[in-house]
Amino acid sequence: MPVDDAELDEDAFDPLHDDERCTRPSPFWQISRDTWSELAPRVPNPLTMDDVRRLRSLGDPLDLREVAEVYLPLTLLMKNFVVNRRGLDRRLQRFLHTSGGRTPFVIGVAGSVAVGKSTVARLLRELLSRWDEIDSVQLVTTDGFLMPNAELERRGLLARKGFPESYDRRGLLRFLSQVKSGAAEVRAPVYSHVRYDIVPDEEIVVRRPQVLVFEGLNVLQTPSDSAQAAVSDFLDFGIYVDARTSDIERWYVDRFLKLQAGAFEQPDAYFRKYAGLRPAEARGIAERIWTSVNLPNLRENIARTRMRADLILEKASDHTVNRVLLRKL
Numbered sequence: 001m002p003v004d005d006a007e008l009d010e011d012a013f014d015p016l017h018d019d020e021r022c023t024r025p026s027p028f029w030q031i032s033r034d035t036w037s038e039l040a041p042r043v044p045n046p047l048t049m050d051d052v053r054r055l056r057s058l059g060d061p062l063d064l065r066e067v068a069e070v071y072l073p074l075t076l077l078m079k080n081f082v083v084n085r086r087g088l089d090r091r092l093q094r095f096l097h098t099s100g101g102r103t104p105f106v107i108g109v110a111g112s113v114a115v116g117k118s119t120v121a122r123l124l125r126e127l128l129s130r131w132d133e134i135d136s137v138q139l140v141t142t143d144g145f146l147m148p149n150a151e152l153e154r155r156g157l158l159a160r161k162g163f164p165e166s167y168d169r170r171g172l173l174r175f176l177s178q179v180k181s182g183a184a185e186v187r188a189p190v191y192s193h194v195r196y197d198i199v200p201d202e203e204i205v206v207r208r209p210q211v212l213v214f215e216g217l218n219v220l221q222t223p224s225d226s227a228q229a230a231v232s233d234f235l236d237f238g239i240y241v242d243a244r245t246s247d248i249e250r251w252y253v254d255r256f257l258k259l260q261a262g263a264f265e266q267p268d269a270y271f272r273k274y275a276g277l278r279p280a281e282a283r284g285i286a287e288r289i290w291t292s293v294n295l296p297n298l299r300e301n302i303a304r305t306r307m308r309a310d311l312i313l314e315k316a317s318d319h320t321v322n323r324v325l326l327r328k329l
């Protein structure tokens with residue numbers, strides 16, 4: 001059942017927002033952009049503007065300053081978690097008189113459609129892989145585990161893409177369970193946003209990287225039956241990318257208009273039928289998709305997972321991160 005913002009405010013126990021209103025103790029450190037940006041003063045920025053252009057998603061104004069002030073501290077923090085976990089793992093293996101059971105450190109990146117998760121995930125992959133202490137980083141997105149359009153159509157779920165029931169949940173959990181078992185090779189299916197469908201015969205092979213970045217709107221969700229396993233059972237660290245709903249809607253619609261003059265014109269684009277529309281018509285369609293699919297999914301399934309994250313990146317309306325919330329240990 002849809003929950004509107006007023007209901008969420010009144011009923012949900014939300015330590016983040018409660019904390020802002022009445023200085024109650026919070027399980028999160030609340031760190032301003034200014035403070036956060038000073039946390040990695042000796043880490044050089046390894047990226048060039050060309051790298052940034054390659055890594056950022058369409059419409060994301062990410063620049064070198066944002067990388068230096070927000071993402072270098074983030075990757076320094078994450079690198080420390082990864083290295084410390086490896087130390088702990090070594091001690092555990094000594095205790096057990098065993099060796100060789102290394103499993104990837106899995107970082108989940110969650111948040112709404114169009115909030116900029118993929119840029120954050122790609123930055124993490126790129127920046128983490130530049131540390132000498134980290135030998136390999138791979139990135140997998142959960143959209144590969146969406147059911148193919150034909151199957152969604154058969155089940156009457158095509159207009160529910162991104163909702164929990166639109167994913168092959170068993171496949172997704174099997175994948176993660178194999179990754180966290182330390183399997184030498186695990187395969188994940190691939191989704192194309194241009195085709196709007198799973199790409200048959202394409203897959204990503206995950207070869208026991210030291211770090212796996214796992215990105216998707218559902219990575220912090222729990223199953224409706226609480227006895228079942230959840231994706232987050234396999235995460236070592238969860239990041240939620242947050243922003244005002246009205247800003248995300250604007251980013252979604254603006255991106256749709258940009259895609260219309262680009263990706264939608266490709267011969268295999270699912271949205272090719274929208275390529276020739278006038279801007280006002282295209283805007284109307286984007287607003288309709290946002291209001292009927294992505295907004296309800298944000299309200300019913302995604303936003304409430306924010307408080308399950310270990311770290312929350314709060315974005316301002318210009319896409320820059322203006323506050324970081326970090327769960328206390």
Ligand SMILES: Nc1ncnc2c1ncn2[C@@H]1O[C@H](COP(=O)(O)OP(=O)(O)O)[C@@H](O)[C@H]1O
Pocket residue numbers: 057058111112113114115116117118119193194255259263264271
């Ligand atoms: N219809 C589309 N055609 C081509 N690319 C798309 C389309 N929709 C989204 N994308 C791209 O797919 C990526 C993921 O988008 P999305 O799932 O909305 O998450 P986010 O914006 O949080 O990264 C982005 O890089 C976006 O630019």
Ligand SMILES: CC(C)(COP(=O)(O)O)[C@@H](O)C(=O)NCCC(=O)O
Pocket residue numbers: 112113117141142143161162163215216217218289293294
């Ligand atoms: C594929 C998506 C569910 C996003 O999945 P994600 O990559 O964030 O895991 C989303 O981009 C989508 O297609 N939503 C359905 C409505 C729409 O066309 O925007």
